[in-house]
Amino acid sequence: MICNKVLMLIFDGMPDRPVEELGFSTPLQAATKPAMDAVAERGASGTMDVIAPGIVPGSDTAHLALFGYDPFKYYSGRGPFEAAGVGIDCKHGDVAFRCNFSTVDEKMRVIDRRAGRIKEGTAELAKAITGMKFDGIEVTFKEATEHRGVLVLRGEGLDPRVSDVDPHEQYAMVQECRPLSPEAKLTAKVVNSFVRESHRILAESQVNLERASKDLPPANIVLPRGAGALNRLERFEARYGLKASGIAGVSLLKGVFRILGFDLVDVKGATGGLDTDMSAKGQAALKALGSSDLVAVNVKAPDITGHDGDFAGKVAVIERIDKMVSEVVKDLPSDVLLVMLSDHSTPVSMRNHSADPVCIAMAGKGLRVDSTEKFDEISCAFGVLDGMLGIEVVPRVLGVIGRAEKFGA
Amino acid sequence: MICNKVLMLIFDGMPDRPVEELGFSTPLQAATKPAMDAVAERGASGTMDVIAPGIVPGSDTAHLALFGYDPFKYYSGRGPFEAAGVGIDCKHGDVAFRCNFSTVDEKMRVIDRRAGRIKEGTAELAKAITGMKFDGIEVTFKEATEHRGVLVLRGEGLDPRVSDVDPHEQYAMVQECRPLSPEAKLTAKVVNSFVRESHRILAESQVNLERASKDLPPANIVLPRGAGALNRLERFEARYGLKASGIAGVSLLKGVFRILGFDLVDVKGATGGLDTDMSAKGQAALKALGSSDLVAVNVKAPDITGHDGDFAGKVAVIERIDKMVSEVVKDLPSDVLLVMLSDHSTPVSMRNHSADPVCIAMAGKGLRVDSTEKFDEISCAFGVLDGMLGIEVVPRVLGVIGRAEKFGA
Numbered sequence: 001m002i003c004n005k006v007l008m009l010i011f012d013g014m015p016d017r018p019v020e021e022l023g024f025s026t027p028l029q030a031a032t033k034p035a036m037d038a039v040a041e042r043g044a045s046g047t048m049d050v051i052a053p054g055i056v057p058g059s060d061t062a063h064l065a066l067f068g069y070d071p072f073k074y075y076s077g078r079g080p081f082e083a084a085g086v087g088i089d090c091k092h093g094d095v096a097f098r099c100n101f102s103t104v105d106e107k108m109r110v111i112d113r114r115a116g117r118i119k120e121g122t123a124e125l126a127k128a129i130t131g132m133k134f135d136g137i138e139v140t141f142k143e144a145t146e147h148r149g150v151l152v153l154r155g156e157g158l159d160p161r162v163s164d165v166d167p168h169e170q171y172a173m174v175q176e177c178r179p180l181s182p183e184a185k186l187t188a189k190v191v192n193s194f195v196r197e198s199h200r201i202l203a204e205s206q207v208n209l210e211r212a213s214k215d216l217p218p219a220n221i222v223l224p225r226g227a228g229a230l231n232r233l234e235r236f237e238a239r240y241g242l243k244a245s246g247i248a249g250v251s252l253l254k255g256v257f258r259i260l261g262f263d264l265v266d267v268k269g270a271t272g273g274l275d276t277d278m279s280a281k282g283q284a285a286l287k288a289l290g291s292s293d294l295v296a297v298n299v300k301a302p303d304i305t306g307h308d309g310d311f312a313g314k315v316a317v318i319e320r321i322d323k324m325v326s327e328v329v330k331d332l333p334s335d336v337l338l339v340m341l342s343d344h345s346t347p348v349s350m351r352n353h354s355a356d357p358v359c360i361a362m363a364g365k366g367l368r369v370d371s372t373e374k375f376d377e378i379s380c381a382f383g384v385l386d387g388m389l390g391i392e393v394v395p396r397v398l399g400v401i402g403r404a405e406k407f408g409a
Numbered sequence: 410m411i412c413n414k415v416l417m418l419i420f421d422g423m424p425d426r427p428v429e430e431l432g433f434s435t436p437l438q439a440a441t442k443p444a445m446d447a448v449a450e451r452g453a454s455g456t457m458d459v460i461a462p463g464i465v466p467g468s469d470t471a472h473l474a475l476f477g478y479d480p481f482k483y484y485s486g487r488g489p490f491e492a493a494g495v496g497i498d499c500k501h502g503d504v505a506f507r508c509n510f511s512t513v514d515e516k517m518r519v520i521d522r523r524a525g526r527i528k529e530g531t532a533e534l535a536k537a538i539t540g541m542k543f544d545g546i547e548v549t550f551k552e553a554t555e556h557r558g559v560l561v562l563r564g565e566g567l568d569p570r571v572s573d574v575d576p577h578e579q580y581a582m583v584q585e586c587r588p589l590s591p592e593a594k595l596t597a598k599v600v601n602s603f604v605r606e607s608h609r610i611l612a613e614s615q616v617n618l619e620r621a622s623k624d625l626p627p628a629n630i631v632l633p634r635g636a637g638a639l640n641r642l643e644r645f646e647a648r649y650g651l652k653a654s655g656i657a658g659v660s661l662l663k664g665v666f667r668i669l670g671f672d673l674v675d676v677k678g679a680t681g682g683l684d685t686d687m688s689a690k691g692q693a694a695l696k697a698l699g700s701s702d703l704v705a706v707n708v709k710a711p712d713i714t715g716h717d718g719d720f721a722g723k724v725a726v727i728e729r730i731d732k733m734v735s736e737v738v739k740d741l742p743s744d745v746l747l748v749m750l751s752d753h754s755t756p757v758s759m760r761n762h763s764a765d766p767v768c769i770a771m772a773g774k775g776l777r778v779d780s781t782e783k784f785d786e787i788s789c790a791f792g793v794l795d796g797m798l799g800i801e802v803v804p805r806v807l808g809v810i811g812r813a814e815k816f817g818a
Contacts, residue, residue, distance in 0.1 A: 017411075017775050026777070047793070051816060054804020058817020071817060078818040226818065252818070349410040349775060353815060355808025356777065377777050381793040 002366035003337035003401045006242070006294040007285060007328070010066065011321060012059070013303025013346030015358045015377050019311045027302075027311055027348070028359070028376040031318040035326035036361070036375040039340055043363030045372040046385025048392075049355075050344055056355045057390075059303075062343035063256045067236060067296070068394035076160050077228020078252070083150045085255030086142050090230045095158045095187055097224035099141070099149040100166060101125065103217040104199070108174045110167060114147040115219035121207035122149065125219055128205055129198040134190045141198070141222065144251055151194070151224050158229070159184035165195055166223035174223065191224055198222050235261030240394060241403060242293035247281055248272065253298045263292065272300045274317070278324040286331055294397075298343075299324075306346025314348055337364035337400055340375065341393065360385055360393070367400055411775035412746035412810045414698055415651070416737070417705040419475065420730060421468070422712025422755030424767045424786050428720045436711075436720055436757070437768070437785040440727040444735035445770070445784040448749055452772030454781040455794025457802075458764075459753055465764045466799075468712075471752035472665045476645060476705070477803035485569050486637020487661070492559045494664030495551050499639045504567045504596055506633035508550070508558040509575060510534065512626035513608070517583045519576055523556040524628035530616035531558065534628055537614055538607040543599045550607070550631065553660055560603070560633050568593035573634035574604055583632065600633055607631050644670030649803060650812060651702035656693055658685055662707050672701065681709045683726070687733040695740055703806075707752075708733075715755025723757055746773035746809055749784065750802065769794055769802070776809055 018024040050057045051065050060081045061071035079096030083089075090096050101122060103112040122143035130141040137155035144150055161181040165174060177191035199221045202208060208218035236244050238261075246257030247265045249272020257264055267284040269277030281297055288295045299321055305314035325340070332338060342358040359380040361372070372383040380386070388396070398404040427433040459466045460474050469490045470480035488505030492498075499505050510531060512521040531552035539550040546564035553559055570590040574583060586600035608630045611617060617627035645653050647670075655666030656674045658681020666673055676693040678686030690706055697704045708730055714723035734749070741747060751767040768789040770781070781792040789795070797805070807813040 017777060024778075052804070053797070053801040054806075054808045054813050056808070056813045056815040058815060061817030075817060347775070350811055354811065355805070355813040378779055378793065381779065382791070387796040 003335050003364040004293070005289055005333070005336045006339060006397055006401065007289060007332065007336050008066070008294065008296040008339045008341065009325065010063070010296060010298045011302055011340065011342045012298055012300045013306045013344060013353065014318065014342045015345035015356060016306065016314065017347040017349055017356065019348060021311055022315070026377050027314040027318055029378070031315045031322070033318055033322035033375065035322045035329060036340060037373060039325065039329070039338060039363045040361040040375040040380065040383070041373045042369060043361055044367050044370050044385050045359070045361040045375070045380040045383030046388050047357040047359055047377065047381045048385070048388035048390060049357050050390035052389070054355050056353050057344040058353070059343055060252055060256055062390065063253060063298070065390035066341065066343060066393050067260055068240060068391060069233060069260070070391055074231050074233050075228070076231065078226040079150070079160070079228035080230040081228070081252055081255035081259060082144065082226070083152050083255065084258040085251035085253070086144045086150050088140060088142055088150060088152050089258070090152060091154070092230060092232050093154070093158060095153045095160045095227055095229050097151040097191075098226040099151050099222045099224045101147045101149060101219035102221050102223045103219065104174060104221045110170060110172055110174060110223070112217045113166070113170060113223070116217040118147050118219045122147070122219070124207050125202060125205060128201050129222065132194060132197060134193040135186060137186070137190045139190070139194050147219070149222060151222070153187065153190055157186045159187050160227040160229040162188045162191060162227050164225035165191060166225040168225070174221065177224070187227070195222065195224070230259065233259070237261055240398060243291070244294040244296065245288040245292040246296045247284055247288070248298040249276055250298070250300055257296070262296070274301050274304055276301060278320055279327060282324045282328040286328060289333065289336060303346045306348055307351055309348050309351045311348045334365060337362060337367070337397065339393070339397060360388065362397070362400065364400070412744050412773040413702070414742070414745045415703040415748060415806055415810065416694060416698060416741065416745050417475070417703065417748045417750065418734065419472070419705060419707045420711055420749065420751045421707055421709045422715045422753060422762065423727065423751045424754035424765060425715065425723065426756040426758055426765065428757060430720055431724070435786050436723040436727055438787070440724045440731070442727055442731035442784065444731045444738055445749060446782060448734070448738070448747060448772045449770040449784040449789065449792070450782045451778065452770055453776050453779050453794050454768070454770040454784070454789040454792030455797050456766040456768055456786065456790045457794070457797035457799060458766050459799035461798070463764050465762050466753040467762070468752055469661055469665055471799065472662060472707075474799035475750065475752060475802050476669055477649065477800060478642060478669070479800055483640050483642050484637070485640065487635040488559070488569070488637035489639040490637070490661055490664035490668060491553065491635070492561050492664065493667040494660030494662070495553045495559050497549060497551055497559060497561050498667070499561060500563070501639060501641050502563070502567060504562045504569045504636055504638050506560040506600070507635040508560050508631045508633045510556045510558060510628035511630050511632045512628065513583055513630045519579060519581055519583060519632070521626045522575070522579060522632070525626040527556050527628045531556070531628070533616050534611060534614060537610050538631065541603065541606060543602040544595060546595070546599045548599070548603050556628070558631060560631070562596065562599055566595050567638070568596050569636040569638040571597045571600060571636050574600060575632035575634040577634070583630065586633070596636070604631065604633070639668065642668070646670055649807060652700070653703040653705065654697040654701040655705045656690055656697070657681065657707040658709055659707070666705070671705070683710050683713055685710060687729055688736060691733040691737040695737060698742065698745060712755045715757050716760055718757045718760045720757045743774065746771060746776070746806065748802070748806060769797065771806075771809070773809070
């Protein structure tokens, strides 16, 4: 009679604003998307602020909120999520950074922030600089995709309130890491020691000698940024009583899933890019529902088209996603509550995340059905779920599937 | 592609309740107001509780909320806002009071709370009693409009939790100022000293001798009320990154603007009364948009008709304001987001502020447009902005113009 499992389809950055070239429709309004609209029609809809009114959500903070974790309480920076995304489990007390392999000249000026978008040899470079120790602090470094990497500091007395070493622009000087709070002096000192020492080691590495011989910019330094520490958090299953699995192409979101204790489902062809195999993601989600109570799938493509300012591309991506939704709905067991939502809007007119509310629609047995018939930014605002916050999604979903806590007698 | 400036038109006390004499329409529903309705039609609308459900907003607390400052945190009494309105900048630690020049008899009974609505000579009276010092506390007194004045105490150890000296009714005795908290003993003592000493000085003043000769009641005492201290607050521009200007006829609202660091725009003919020159206010606002990111205009007239219980007058005032809106819209640059809203409802049936929600409508490039077609208390409740709080207006506006902060990555 009621659902007892949940499938969350998270359409990254899908909501938008009226687009002049689309006759002042939003891409969601302009797209042909019968499957999504059918979900809105046979279910309950709303719009919501994912974090709070007037806050532009990041991908990481938004996903924390959508899984029921207040980002103001649990988030201090992107580092630990990136680290988790490449398989390093941060502990409470660790400080983690995102890094780039970059190219600097002899004056420590940044010649190329991405070292020619280096793709090969980064595992070898990472191996050469990981495992150092400064002032009693252990340093772990691991390569991520392409020119990216992750730095994790572990030991007593660390604090994430430090400035970036990465100057964030080409031809600028490498920055000293500065403590932004007196408690962070040790952290800054260790970061500076690591940057100096790794520069010395990388400059002489075999990988860079070979790059030089091919006229490629050397990956001769690592530039940390985005320091963060992981606040103690209760895993999703312990907190909400649901065994959860997550599917995502991008490493940052894999990191969010890992940190919350989701099982990561690897899907062949799920890249986190525009070329991602959406059908494969949908089928993997259906399969994961066999052994999980909640499966969350992030579909990154609409966000990419938003960042590109590509309104036609966004419409096309929405229509491809609709096909995936239609395939999923066809085979969805009748005890699964389907929840479609987004982590934030990425309007093509802004080429960036915005504070505009996102759409949510749920369908499944036992749900109160409203009269919303379309899944878009305006139609959903007139549904029964309107006015929610992102952090309320999981509690409300628990309510629908009869797993919410009773308070009182 | 998106707006980057903001014009806020604040229609003071405009929302109302169904009025029997208007066929149970509200004045907003009964008025012919094509310009306001057009804004609602081409934009997004809602109704909102300016402070919180069931809280009747004052003008000062409401405006604080509408500019993004939680009045529960920043407001302790009207005094500092009145003081700012007459040009006295309170510092953190000062305690300020609104005052009346009043007439007392020899038993200290209040014969006339407004000293015959004295209009002339108050500057001279104020000069005679300002600059005193009691227990190390400096006392500043300044006249305001008509019988009104402002008292500011400055020094160590002050606290605003004291009772009013003004008994608030005719023929009652002047009250001792009592500390309402042990920390406020010094403040109460200084207030009582000031009231006694100023009574002695005023009673013998030349102004009052002349009034006596004309059979006018003497302004022979000052009665403080509404003690307040100014909590530290960050100026609007520092807090939100928008350079702001404010236009208001009434002194209290000028005070709010000053305290938040708005540029005050003086408009000839803008009186804060029913005779105010609305066109001039609208034109001044358009001009101020040249050098400001946000311009706020308070139009007081609808509140006055509400307090007067004058439903026909309220309809007429709304129609006059609609003309102003039409003039403004005609010349509004296309990069300006227009926001129409109110600080509170002032129903003619209550002759006072009420806790009823107010209407809000925004229009401008990039905004998601809903199907609301009228600017009134019922139509707006079905718009996409419904269910807001006053304190969310500025964050949401920042979101629309792409100036909201990103949280996370």
